[in-house]
Amino acid sequence: MTNRSFLATFLIGLFLAAIIHIGILLFAPRLSVSDAWETLALPLEEFVAIPARPMMPTDFADDPSVDAELEEDIVTIVPMQDLDPQFSHTICRFHLRTGPVHLRSEGLDAFWTLNLFSAGGISFFSTNEQVNAGKPMNVLVTTPQQVASLRANNSASLDNLQVVETDTEDAAMLFRAYKQHEKPLPAELEKLQSIITCAPFQQS
Amino acid sequence: MSSLSRISLAMGLAVVIGLGSTDFFLRANAPLGTTKHDIWIGWPSLGLGSEENTANPYLQAHTARNGTVPLGTSEGILLKAYRDSSGERLARNCLYRVTGDVPRSQLWTLTVSDDIGRVLPNPTIRYGIASNQLLRTPEGNFDIWLSRDIQPGNWISLGDLPEDPYTLSDEVPITGRDQDQSFLLTMRLYGASLSSDTSLSEVGFPTVSKVNCS
Numbered sequence: 314m315t316n317r318s319f320l321a322t323f324l325i326g327l328f329l330a331a332i333i334h335i336g337i338l339l340f341a342p343r344l345s346v347s348d349a350w351e352t353l354a355l356p357l358e359e360f361v362a363i364p365a366r367p368m369m370p371t372d373f374a375d376d377p378s379v380d381a382e383l384e385e386d387i388v389t390i391v392p393m394q395d396l397d398p399q400f401s402h403t404i405c406r407f408h409l410r411t412g413p414v415h416l417r418s419e420g421l422d423a424f425w426t427l428n429l430f431s432a433g434g435i436s437f438f439s440t441n442e443q444v445n446a447g448k449p450m451n452v453l454v455t456t457p458q459q460v461a462s463l464r465a466n467n468s469a470s471l472d473n474l475q476v477v478e479t480d481t482e483d484a485a486m487l488f489r490a491y492k493q494h495e496k497p498l499p500a501e502l503e504k505l506q507s508i509i510t511c512a513p514f515q516q517s
Numbered sequence: 518m519s520s521l522s523r524i525s526l527a528m529g530l531a532v533v534i535g536l537g538s539t540d541f542f543l544r545a546n547a548p549l550g551t552t553k554h555d556i557w558i559g560w561p562s563l564g565l566g567s568e569e570n571t572a573n574p575y576l577q578a579h580t581a582r583n584g585t586v587p588l589g590t591s592e593g594i595l596l597k598a599y600r601d602s603s604g605e606r607l608a609r610n611c612l613y614r615v616t617g618d619v620p621r622s623q624l625w626t627l628t629v630s631d632d633i634g635r636v637l638p639n640p641t642i643r644y645g646i647a648s649n650q651l652l653r654t655p656e657g658n659f660d661i662w663l664s665r666d667i668q669p670g671n672w673i674s675l676g677d678l679p680e681d682p683y684t685l686s687d688e689v690p691i692t693g694r695d696q697d698q699s700f701l702l703t704m705r706l707y708g709a710s711l712s713s714d715t716s717l718s719e720v721g722f723p724t725v726s727k728v729n730c731s
Contacts, residue, residue: 318523323527329535330531333539334534334535338575369638370637372635394634397705398628398636399645424623424707426591426592426593426708439590439591440592491624
């Protein structure tokens with residue numbers, strides 16, 4: 314084989330490699346069965362705040378859902394990658410098809426952060442306690458149309474609410490709250506669950 | 518060389534390089550929008566909002582593949598260290614001293630896990646330490662000790678016998694004092710925003726020095 318034909322073969326190989334590379338990249342988010350949305354949010358009942366916890370040695374890292382099934386009888390806690398063991402976590406899936414959604418924390422005296430994400434685990438909004446001037450979470454997730462009609466009808470009901478506008482109809486929240494005192498996880502998470510509201514917005 | 522072998526060579530190259538390079542960029546510790554500060558590796562752009570993410574198929578594919586919900590821009594920054602300050606892989610049978618400056622944040626935590634992010638079970642049921650729990654010198658400095666055996670002061674256990682009540686299954690063996698197990702150190706800077714990331718390069722980061730090994 315001449316050098317020239319070898320070079321041509323090599324270049325064709327590289328060209329095809331680039332096509333494979335780009336193809337997988339573009340389709341990975343659509344085909345992935347291991348993203349946070351598919352494995353964590355999607356199996357959850359909508360509008361129910363569920364505790365989440367960091368991965369344990371008993372978790373199968375490749376398939377977190379296996380562990381979720383294993384634990385089903387004991388308590389529903391969602392294992393998630395990269396969670397901070399110094400924090401308590403709550404995950405809740407919701408949709409905006411029937412109206413805006415109200416996310417609220419009550420009686421929580423701890424540093425917290427909030428992440429709203431949609432399919433593929435893509436974050437579209439995040440905030441933390443300090444950005445909120447130390448106030449509890451009180452967020453209204455809404456489509457632009459919904460908030461426009463709310464404002465037209467009764468703007469007073471939006472007072473004190475942090476309004477997050479999105480075109481995403483299906484989304485989930487991940488709420489992280491710092492554990493002030495070391496406590497066994499389930500107690501802390503149940504407590505957390507009882508103080509987190511994730512429900513369709515009720516106009517006052 | 519026949520044209521058939523040329524075609525198979527081209528196809529072989531395409532598959533190996535194509536799949537290999539894609540896998541490389543989508544792995545959990547891929548050098549993707551990575552920031553590196555000494556031993557600390559961060560992925561600040563993973564937490565960007567949807568518009569920025571949509572513009573970058575690498576970030577989108579990476580988040581999807583790894584099944585994480587990264588810290589959002591306004592939540593904070595996550596940094597990982599796989600090696601100590603002398604460049605050696607972190608090992609669970611050694612004693613480490615973590616000290617130095619930490620970039621400004623509202624709250625930070627330092628946690629340990631195995632290489633894929635699972636906590637290391639230990640009798641204390643603690644897997645890390647937070648900035649407001651630290652014992653500090655009058656000057657505000659701190660030492661954090663990482664080891665299997667208990668240490669005075671700020672100590673994070675590198676795992677021990679399975680006395681953790683949340684190791685729920687009996688079927689999965691918990692390895693004991695294996696000599697060569699590595700671990701991962703994770704620092705989360707809450708309330709340190711991406712916009713301040715440029716200033717991250719100007720501040721110091723904690724050093725992790727090996728004291729001894731058993």
